[in-house]
Amino acid sequence: MPTNTRINLLILGTLFGITAFDTLLLGFAIPKLIVEYGLTRSQAGFLGTSLMIGVGIGALVLGAVSDIVGRKRVIFLSVAMFTISTGLMGFVKSYIFFAVLLLASGFGLGGGLTMSIAYLPDIIDKPLDRYMCYLESFWGIGAFLIVTTSYILTTRPLTELFLVGAIPLLLLPLFCLLPDVRSSEKESMTGNVKNLLLEYGKVTVILWVIWFCGVYTYYGVFLWLPDVMVTQQGYEIGSSVLIPIYAVQIFSPLILSFIVREGNTEKLLAVYSFMAAVSTLVFVYAGSYTIMVLSILVTSFFSIGGWVLLILATQKSYPQRIRGLGVGSAASIGRLGGILAPYLTGYFMDVYGTFEVPFGIFVALFLIMAVFALPVSAMRNG
Numbered sequence: 001m002p003t004n005t006r007i008n009l010l011i012l013g014t015l016f017g018i019t020a021f022d023t024l025l026l027g028f029a030i031p032k033l034i035v036e037y038g039l040t041r042s043q044a045g046f047l048g049t050s051l052m053i054g055v056g057i058g059a060l061v062l063g064a065v066s067d068i069v070g071r072k073r074v075i076f077l078s079v080a081m082f083t084i085s086t087g088l089m090g091f092v093k094s095y096i097f098f099a100v101l102l103l104a105s106g107f108g109l110g111g112g113l114t115m116s117i118a119y120l121p122d123i124i125d126k127p128l129d130r131y132m133c134y135l136e137s138f139w140g141i142g143a144f145l146i147v148t149t150s151y152i153l154t155t156r157p158l159t160e161l162f163l164v165g166a167i168p169l170l171l172l173p174l175f176c177l178l179p180d181v182r183s184s185e186k187e188s189m190t191g192n193v194k195n196l197l198l199e200y201g202k203v204t205v206i207l208w209v210i211w212f213c214g215v216y217t218y219y220g221v222f223l224w225l226p227d228v229m230v231t232q233q234g235y236e237i238g239s240s241v242l243i244p245i246y247a248v249q250i251f252s253p254l255i256l257s258f259i260v261r262e263g264n265t266e267k268l269l270a271v272y273s274f275m276a277a278v279s280t281l282v283f284v285y286a287g288s289y290t291i292m293v294l295s296i297l298v299t300s301f302f303s304i305g306g307w308v309l310l311i312l313a314t315q316k317s318y319p320q321r322i323r324g325l326g327v328g329s330a331a332s333i334g335r336l337g338g339i340l341a342p343y344l345t346g347y348f349m350d351v352y353g354t355f356e357v358p359f360g361i362f363v364a365l366f367l368i369m370a371v372f373a374l375p376v377s378a379m380r381n382g
Contacts, residue, residue, distance in 0.1 A: 008123045009131055011178055012116055013138035015075060018168035019112035020142030021149075022082050022105065025165050026051055028150035032158045037095065049339060050099045054106020055113070056335030062111030063118060063328020067192055067321060071119045072180050074111055074324075079172055081108025087166025090159035110331070118327045121315050123179055129265060129312055133257035136308045140250030192322045196329065203317050203379040204326065207310075208333040210269075210372050213365040214310050216337030218303055220345045221280070221362055222246070225296060228355045245297050249304040256305050265316065269309035269373040276302040277366035284359045306369065313376050 030044050039047075058078070066074040085105035092098050116135065124131050153161050196204055225245070260268060279298035286292040311327075318326035348358040 005124045005131075008178060009120075009134060011174055012120060012123070013135055013141075014171065014174065015079070015112055016116040016135055017138040017142035017145070018079070018171065019082070019109055019116065020139045021146045022086050022165050022168070023051075023055070023109050023113075024143055024146045025086065025150075025161065026102065028146060029158060029161055036158060039095070043095065047099055047102055048342070050102040051106040051109075052335055052339045054103040054108075055110040056106075056332045056339070058107035058110025059114045059328045059335065060110070060325075060332035061328070062107075063114040063324040063326075063331070064192065066111075066115060066118065066324035066328075070180055071115050071122065071324065072175065072178055075115050075119075075175050075178070076172060078108045078111030078115060079168060079175070081105065082112060083108075083166045083169035087163055087169075089165075090162035110328075110335075114324065114328045114331055117311050117315060117331070118324045119178070121323065122320060127262060128315065129260040129262060130257045132312050132315070133253040133260060133308055136253035136304075136311070137250060140247075140253075143246075144250070192325050195322055196318075196325055200318060200322070200326065203376060204329070206372050206376055206379070207314055207317060207326075207330045210310055210369050210376075211314075211330045211334035212337040213369045213372075214307055214337070215334035216341040217276070217362045217365050217369075218307065218341075219338045220341035220358065221296075221299065221303065224342070224345050224349075224355070224358075228359075245293070245300050248297060248301050252301045252305045253308050256308055260309070260312070263377075265309055265312045266373045266377040269306055269313060270370045272302045272306040272309060273366050273369035273373060276306060277363045277370065280359060280366060281363045284356050284363070309373075310369075313373070317376065317379075 026048060030047065033039055033047070034044050058081075062074050062078060082105045085101045085108065089098060089101050089105075092101060120132060120135060121128055149164055150161060153164070256268075276299050279295045279302065282295040283292055283299065286295055314327050314330050315323065345358040348361070349355055351357075
């Protein structure tokens, strides 16, 4: 790996890691927010919705803007927005203002997520497939850091956790080292949207469907997993079980880096999605605790691997001049799944009195991903 490529990957990985850190921070703050501000579960849930709405809008808008003004400028704006907004949350006492700051933070986080994905093909040497796997592992590092930080600050005021979320603002000078890559085919915003819808319309719609299914299944499965195993099945679970289930998501992209190659991305996505469907189906009908844990461990492995492959397929489907818009629009549609999945999963469990129905939906969505993955390559090459 050339030195400059290694440095670019580390810098972009840092962006991905701090984006993961601030994205997941709210989840560790909510229990204290409920106690300190006397929030209901619905009010706390709306805070999460505010963040996800901001992420969806930011991914679309800032992704499109990056195609016009350059990705480096958007990185600066994105990091400044989500770090400053996160830091200010520690001093806000109004529920409404807190939700507004979450919306602003989410907007910046959406830009950070999109730039991490859209910028990578611009600044590294091939093979893109392997480097994307390396980049995805930084998400796991960011997740590990927020878990560690929240544990250390368990007995400290909530303000300190939000201030820690503002620390990545100090890393802005680091992103100056990234090359300022600009497309020679740059068009207006209107022209880019027209190209996306007319020239790349078919592959875009298919990618939107896969992104929606991928994000819906991920947030649906892993947000409700502890509740399903404890409340629905009556099992006693602790960190000793959950840690490997979630930790495998750090190593799955690294393992994938040894098998993904140019030309097999969509085939692997189909295989990974199918395997996730099978393991989730086994989880639904598992007759023992051991089988439930092993099957969901397999789902975790293939689900995050499928996420990496989906990102790769999206990157490869668009030329540089509209890649920010293409990736941003797909990520934005995916966030709709992230908003709907937590609520609908709980709703279906209330209505039917069992987790089998919503988890059966996850199985169906994984299969849809598997079926829709294969035409992407044909459309891109055709």
